[in-house]
Amino acid sequence: MNSGGKRRRVLSPEERVIWAAITKTVRPLKEPPGVNEDAVIETVSSAQIARAEKSVGIAPTSAGKQAPQLAPQFAPLGRRMKQRVARGKETIDGRLDLHGLTQREAHDSLLSFLRAASARDARLVLVITGKGARTGEGERGVLKRKVPQWLALPEFRMLVIGYEDAHIAHGGAGALYIRIRRTRGG
Numbered sequence: 001m002n003s004g005g006k007r008r009r010v011l012s013p014e015e016r017v018i019w020a021a022i023t024k025t026v027r028p029l030k031e032p033p034g035v036n037e038d039a040v041i042e043t044v045s046s047a048q049i050a051r052a053e054k055s056v057g058i059a060p061t062s063a064g065k066q067a068p069q070l071a072p073q074f075a076p077l078g079r080r081m082k083q084r085v086a087r088g089k090e091t092i093d094g095r096l097d098l099h100g101l102t103q104r105e106a107h108d109s110l111l112s113f114l115r116a117a118s119a120r121d122a123r124l125v126l127v128i129t130g131k132g133a134r135t136g137e138g139e140r141g142v143l144k145r146k147v148p149q150w151l152a153l154p155e156f157r158m159l160v161i162g163y164e165d166a167h168i169a170h171g172g173a174g175a176l177y178i179r180i181r182r183t184r185g186g
Helices: 013-023 045-058 079-086 103-119 142-151
Strands: 095-098 125-129 158-167 175-180
Touching: 095 103, 103 125, 103 142, 103 175, 142 158, 142 175
Parallel strands: 095 125
Antiparallel strands: 125 175, 158 175
16 A cells, blocks of 8 residues: 555556557666666567557557657546636637638648647637538538547648647637647757
8 A cells, every 4th residue: 555545556467568569669868777678577578569569559669760659648628727717817829710621621721720729839729610510411421520639640640739628619529739849858
């Protein structure tokens, strides 16, 4: 037990394999004296590593190549911050309206917008996707479905911490609050 009286969560066998695979790709900034790496990380077979990499969607590691880094999970805004934004006490640093754009135009506009927001150290932006056409046959709300998928792509993940449906005052389900990742050493 830790000092808070709660038990630490034990990793499942699959999580241990994934953790071992990831930690093998990490290099310490400075080698601490007297640390035996083999004693710290339990031995995992290459087949287990390959299965773990496949399950989390990263390319298998090969000699001389660095494994891609896994992006952290998206972080939600949090109830308090969302309330502050809805009440106007937290500023929205930029707005982008994607209404009327094709998927390609919307993708390119969103990427450019988020890069610019990151460059100016924006913290939170609003992206309006719309809810989709109410009439007609065919897909409804293509951009509403596509934008979250795009945000999971590597070029967006390096810019975005998380996202969440906007408050009704800012468009509700037809808009997203997007938290921008701060640039390091900027």
